[in-house]
Amino acid sequence: MASKDEIIAKAREAIDEFDKEMAEEAAQEAIATGIDPVEIIEKGFTAAMVDVGAQFEQGKLFLPHVLAASEVMNAGIAVLRPEMEKRKAQTESLGKVIVCTIEGDIHSIGKDILVSMLGIAGFDVIDLGRxxxxxxxxxxxxxxxxxxxxxxxxxxxxxxxQIKVEELLKEAGLRDSVKTMVGGAPCTQDWADQIGADIYGESAMDSVSKVKAAVL
Incomplete structure (x- = not known):
């Protein structure tokens, strides 16, 4: 039976090789050996996706690679989800959050990582897609x-x-009852301040800590 480090390495390799079957196998092995799903997601799938994102920004990988890597990660997480739900049922949800990639934008790497990390943190995440x-x-x-x-x-x-979302939430009378967060490569704290968003998420980890501080 493979060790924990070997299974985590396999999860990373699955992303690097854009191999869905390998990702699913790594997830199944993690469950079989009792590895915490959070650990294989954070140290395996998410860590590899961060590398993919960095290579994309450097021009070493292109959008089809990013989309393929996201699909591989999602395939692995789909296998882990029943175990995660089982564990989550033993703890109270921190609340519902909506996450999506904004209109006109099909990039999803940052969104996919954030969805995973918020779910791991205990939030009930509604992923609307890209x-x-x-x-x-x-x-x-x-x-x-x-x-x-x-x-x-x-x-x-x-x-x-993202400005339009802020405006429409105000028009619908919803803005005062919900926090908003913006993120993505061109976004900055200044941008969030300019449009009136409550939170600027610089990275997935940064976003999770800021969301907890803002809504809990």
Whole structure:
């Protein structure tokens, strides 16, 4: 039977090789050997995805690679999810949060990592996906009344839609009852301040700690 370090290494390799079957095998082995799902996600899948993101920013990988890596990570997490849900059932949820990539933007690497990390932290995450219409975000907010709405933008041409979300939430009378967070490569603390967002998430780990501080 493989050791914990070997299984975590296999999870990382699955992302590096864009191999869904390997990711699923690593996840199954983790469950079989009693490894905490959080550990294999953080040290295996998420760590490898951070590397993919860095290579994308350096121009060494391109969008199809990023999307393929995200699909591999999601395949592995899908195997782990029943075990995670079982463990989560033993603890109280910290509350609902909405996460998505903003309208016009199909990049999802940062969003996918954040979804995983917030779920691990104990939040009930509603992942709306990528290229999500601003009106859909507001409608979902109206429906489920989350603690937080987090939007990711990876292009300067799409980050302007984060302003639209702020405006639509105000028009719907929802803005005072929900926190908002913005993130993504072109976003900064100044941008968050400028548009009136409550939180700027510089990274997935940074975002989780800031969300906890803001809503709990």
């Amino acid at each position: 290229d999500v219409a601003c009106t859909e975000i507001v409608e979902k907010t109206k429906e489920i009344r989350p603690l937080l709405v987090a939007t990711s933008a990876l292009m300067t041409t799409t980050m302007v839609n």
